Amino acid sequence: MTRHIRHSAYFCVMLLLALLANAARIQLLDAGSYNDNHANRRSQIARYHQPRGDIVVGGSPVTGSRDSGEQLRYERTYTDGPLYAPVTGFASQVYGTTLLEHVKDGVLSGTDPALKPFPVMNNLTGARSRGGDVVTTLDAAAQRAAYEGLDGRKGAVAAIEPATGRVLALVSSPSYDPGALSGNAAATARSWARLNADPDKPMLNRAVRQTYPPGSTFKVVTAAAALDAGVVTDLDAPTDSPDPYPLPGTRTTLMNEGEGCGDAPLREAFEWSCNTVFAKLGVDVGVRRMAATARAFGFNDTRQRIPFAVAPSTFDTSMDRAQLALSSIGQYNTRATPLQMAMVAAAVANHGQVRSPYLVERTTTNEGATVATAGSRPARAAMRPETAERMKELMEDVVTEGTGTNAAIPGAIVGGKTGTAQHGLGNAGVPYAWFVSWAQNEDERQPKVAVAVVVEDGSARRGDITGGGVAAPIARSVMEAVLNSKD
Amino acid sequence: MGFGPLHRHDRDAAALVLTRADAPARAVAPLRRRGVELALLAIAVLLSVYGYCDVGLARNGTVPPGAAGYGAGLGALALLAHCAVRLRAPHADPLLLPIGVLLNGLGLVLIYRLDLETPHDLAAPTQLVWSTVGVTLFTVIVLLLRDHRVLQRYAYVCVVAALALLLLPILFPAVNGARIWIRIAGFSIQPGEFAKVLLAVFFAAYLAANRNALAYTGRHLWRLRRIQLPTGRAFGPVLAIWLLSVGVLVLERDLGTSLLFFGLFVVLLYVATGRTGWIAVGLLLAAVGAVAVGWLEPHVHGRVQDWLHPFASIQAGRGPNQIAQSLFAFAAGGVLGTGLGLGHAILIGFATKSDFILATAGEELGLAGLSAIFLLYGLLVDRGYRAALALRDPFGRLLAVGLASILALQVFVIAGGVTGLIPLTGMAMPFLAQGGSSVVTNWAIVALLIRLSDSARSQYGGEAVPS
Numbered sequence: 001m002t003r004h005i006r007h008s009a010y011f012c013v014m015l016l017l018a019l020l021a022n023a024a025r026i027q028l029l030d031a032g033s034y035n036d037n038h039a040n041r042r043s044q045i046a047r048y049h050q051p052r053g054d055i056v057v058g059g060s061p062v063t064g065s066r067d068s069g070e071q072l073r074y075e076r077t078y079t080d081g082p083l084y085a086p087v088t089g090f091a092s093q094v095y096g097t098t099l100l101e102h103v104k105d106g107v108l109s110g111t112d113p114a115l116k117p118f119p120v121m122n123n124l125t126g127a128r129s130r131g132g133d134v135v136t137t138l139d140a141a142a143q144r145a146a147y148e149g150l151d152g153r154k155g156a157v158a159a160i161e162p163a164t165g166r167v168l169a170l171v172s173s174p175s176y177d178p179g180a181l182s183g184n185a186a187a188t189a190r191s192w193a194r195l196n197a198d199p200d201k202p203m204l205n206r207a208v209r210q211t212y213p214p215g216s217t218f219k220v221v222t223a224a225a226a227l228d229a230g231v232v233t234d235l236d237a238p239t240d241s242p243d244p245y246p247l248p249g250t251r252t253t254l255m256n257e258g259e260g261c262g263d264a265p266l267r268e269a270f271e272w273s274c275n276t277v278f279a280k281l282g283v284d285v286g287v288r289r290m291a292a293t294a295r296a297f298g299f300n301d302t303r304q305r306i307p308f309a310v311a312p313s314t315f316d317t318s319m320d321r322a323q324l325a326l327s328s329i330g331q332y333n334t335r336a337t338p339l340q341m342a343m344v345a346a347a348v349a350n351h352g353q354v355r356s357p358y359l360v361e362r363t364t365t366n367e368g369a370t371v372a373t374a375g376s377r378p379a380r381a382a383m384r385p386e387t388a389e390r391m392k393e394l395m396e397d398v399v400t401e402g403t404g405t406n407a408a409i410p411g412a413i414v415g416g417k418t419g420t421a422q423h424g425l426g427n428a429g430v431p432y433a434w435f436v437s438w439a440q441n442e443d444e445r446q447p448k449v450a451v452a453v454v455v456e457d458g459s460a461r462r463g464d465i466t467g468g469g470v471a472a473p474i475a476r477s478v479m480e481a482v483l484n485s486k487d
Numbered sequence: 488m489g490f491g492p493l494h495r496h497d498r499d500a501a502a503l504v505l506t507r508a509d510a511p512a513r514a515v516a517p518l519r520r521r522g523v524e525l526a527l528l529a530i531a532v533l534l535s536v537y538g539y540c541d542v543g544l545a546r547n548g549t550v551p552p553g554a555a556g557y558g559a560g561l562g563a564l565a566l567l568a569h570c571a572v573r574l575r576a577p578h579a580d581p582l583l584l585p586i587g588v589l590l591n592g593l594g595l596v597l598i599y600r601l602d603l604e605t606p607h608d609l610a611a612p613t614q615l616v617w618s619t620v621g622v623t624l625f626t627v628i629v630l631l632l633r634d635h636r637v638l639q640r641y642a643y644v645c646v647v648a649a650l651a652l653l654l655l656p657i658l659f660p661a662v663n664g665a666r667i668w669i670r671i672a673g674f675s676i677q678p679g680e681f682a683k684v685l686l687a688v689f690f691a692a693y694l695a696a697n698r699n700a701l702a703y704t705g706r707h708l709w710r711l712r713r714i715q716l717p718t719g720r721a722f723g724p725v726l727a728i729w730l731l732s733v734g735v736l737v738l739e740r741d742l743g744t745s746l747l748f749f750g751l752f753v754v755l756l757y758v759a760t761g762r763t764g765w766i767a768v769g770l771l772l773a774a775v776g777a778v779a780v781g782w783l784e785p786h787v788h789g790r791v792q793d794w795l796h797p798f799a800s801i802q803a804g805r806g807p808n809q810i811a812q813s814l815f816a817f818a819a820g821g822v823l824g825t826g827l828g829l830g831h832a833i834l835i836g837f838a839t840k841s842d843f844i845l846a847t848a849g850e851e852l853g854l855a856g857l858s859a860i861f862l863l864y865g866l867l868v869d870r871g872y873r874a875a876l877a878l879r880d881p882f883g884r885l886l887a888v889g890l891a892s893i894l895a896l897q898v899f900v901i902a903g904g905v906t907g908l909i910p911l912t913g914m915a916m917p918f919l920a921q922g923g924s925s926v927v928t929n930w931a932i933v934a935l936l937i938r939l940s941d942s943a944r945s946q947y948g949g950e951a952v953p954s
Contacts, residue, residue: 002876004758005888009872011754012892015899016865020858022908026817027854034818039801039811042819042831 041071046128048072048093053108053131053366055088055100058140061133063088072184076101081177083147086156086170086205087138087359089308090178095192099205100134100359101178103307107132107363107371114371130366137166137361137374141481142449146171149474154456155433156206158339158357159478162346162438162450165355165377167306169451169478170339172210176202208310211335212454215421216273216467217434218330220344223270224352224383224391225293226281235390238263245276248321254279254329257420270394271402273418275329282328283321290328291317296382298343298354299336306339306359313340330421338452341436344382346450348395348415349438352388353379395437404435406472412483413440413447416475418467430457435471439479449482451475520581521573527585528565535561535592538827542600545828551599560615561592564622571626575633576941580874583940586867587625587933590918591618591926593860596827597847598921601840604833610840610921613674617923621930628934635938639882642692649685650731652678657738667741667913679744680915680924683751683893684931690752691885694759698881702760742780742787743900743912749773750896751889758888759881787910794910809835809843813905816846817857824853840921842913845905861902864917868895871936877943887939890932 026034034040051074054061062084064077076091078084089099097105106112108131115129139159146157150173159169180191195203204210226232232239243262244253254275261274269277282290294300294315304310313336316327326332336344339357347354355377362373383391395415398404404416419434433455440447453471536558543551551557565588572579595618599611632638638645655678659669668675694701731748753769756762781791792799797810807815816832819825830850835843849857871891875884894917901920904911915925 001758001881001884004761005872005875005884008754008758008888012868012895015895016861018908019861019899019902022906023854023857026814026906027820031818031821034815039807040815041834042815045831
């Protein structure tokens, strides 16, 4: 009997070993896949167990966290939701994250390994760092000026610092309160449904995710290309361009809004936005060089991040000459985000150099220690420095005596370009009003701000939709805000 | 109880007993080890109180107000049991009681910890009451049962009582798909738990009396000498037990208990007769029964499907089921665990405090804590087997093996179930899980093991000199 007692004891030992081995399998070998299973709520609970880090504008946070007392404990709050929504995005317990909340989620939620002072130790204990902060480059006053300037009309504003590429303002209108999507209550689902059904698309970030035909503001690019290519050497020499201009290879002719564009020199043509002159200049420059210049300004860049993705602005690279003529005045397939057009103005203001725009100055730990800084971005030449100086001259003239006088600021040098972009089937849509500009204090050496404004439906009366009338005043108030800020 | 004519196997066994008996007779006899037991009990109580305080500190930053009372209560129970052992079973194995107290204390901590998640449904106070009842029963058994061989006389009383207890819940409404509970005066009682001990007593007595008849008759299978099929006459009782198990399963939908009964009987049959043929027959019958029931009974069939495909419900978009949630809990624990009070095993939902209590232990104490718990059970079973090896009378040996096997099988069936090793069958983790009947039964098992080990260890020092 003893032998068989021993046998059954060995059997029990086998059962014990099986249990231990299986426990090791679940808790060691396969633990990762179980922990990562999307149906495992633990990562969600841990994620919302601590307050989320903040997004900081001008030294003060524009976000916060609310203790809901539920299983998913902390919900995101926004001090000024609609104002900063195109920058922050939302951080929802149900619908995920977008924009900065998405791109910088690791820092904000505390999972970024860089937040840990002793990574190995923390990995062993599995402790999660407290959420770090994301310090933005935004200028609070400029942001507010842009938001209030648009005043709920459909449109967008992007402003950047030409010398660095820091994004100073990024506004999309109409906007929404991302705080309404934070929680997981029934009201959140209703907000989500309502925002998605809204025909005005308040969750669309028009400043970086929507492209518009840039219209006449694109003439900055065309003029720069013409000057760089040597097609125009004297700003005041006649350009040998007919008015109206027959589109090459077609029977269609291109008209101007105003008079006196025939053979107009570049300075006048730019000042009064002559379509005929720039269409011909574009054709004279040729599609290859036009496309190269546009690309140097940032068009056709599918990989731009600020750090969230920016919709690529487009300039067609294979066209016939009639299409090139239209493209050169910012129509046909030419499309640009407001941020791209701000980059165009910034390139002129920064000696022809384009600095990649960026929105995050640095990320810090919860205690404020720097985790990562933006660092200096590489510059890319969009035009020769001499060309940039002449383009500044042209743009200044637009503000001092041309179509952009609404943007003039006393005590400051301002350069700009208006635009009125046709769109829709047979150009039947209400035209978009554009204004791109830069501004510089008279006592300073270089421009402090470049801005692009687009207003989709500035007025019910079609005649009033001009960049100068609707968009320029918004650009002016944004530029004033930046020029008046202390640093 | 005399030994029958020595068979080849038994001659070996007897020789083994004699050689073993020589060594401990000199070393162990004078040592009672009651001081060791007391020290281990103090550690067990302190560990439990520490766990209780840890939960409070982790959740609220303060020591829970009931900590002193909890420690005093558990300490008093441990002391009561210890005094009974010191008085009436002075030679008993010193590890049995401390392991029982530690597991019971840890169970109370885990249930208290889960109560924090369900403030409307507190289980810890009731469990403490049942633990008191259990330790009281332990004390009564140790005090009153002076010699385990007395139980042999009541073998048939035991089996009748066991069958009555098993059949009783059929008269009561099913709870959660299983007819294994009866409700009296607000308390849920699971009579099947008590039946385990009674059946172990009956099996041990029956097999001790009939083991020779079962061992030495029968036909050889295909002229193979080692595999010998039992005769029809000896086969009868086995078949009866098998039918009983299946009956329990079908009538009460309690797969775990039927598995346990059958496993217990096969183990005891093998130990009593030494016939590998019994194992073959047992496994065959178990396989036939399991497959048949697995196909025919939707309740059981579902369990098998959940075991094979724990994440099927997730893929089907219905969210994780209990098994998946249990696996998530264990995985979340990792090596060191989240710490008491900081896990989320409550996500399992239903039966978190009872069948799935081990998931909380796994998540909050980690692989380290879970392994420690498994080893504690292993030690408890080991001590039972040691008593069986040291005892001289077949009934005592079989009873010790039976009681130890109940613990081993039960731990394996439920722990294997919640960790996805085998299909899940509803069963209580001994001492840890919420459930009064289970705690009381486990204390009865430990009391009987104390009595058996006392007999085993005292026989060399006392008058029962090995012959």
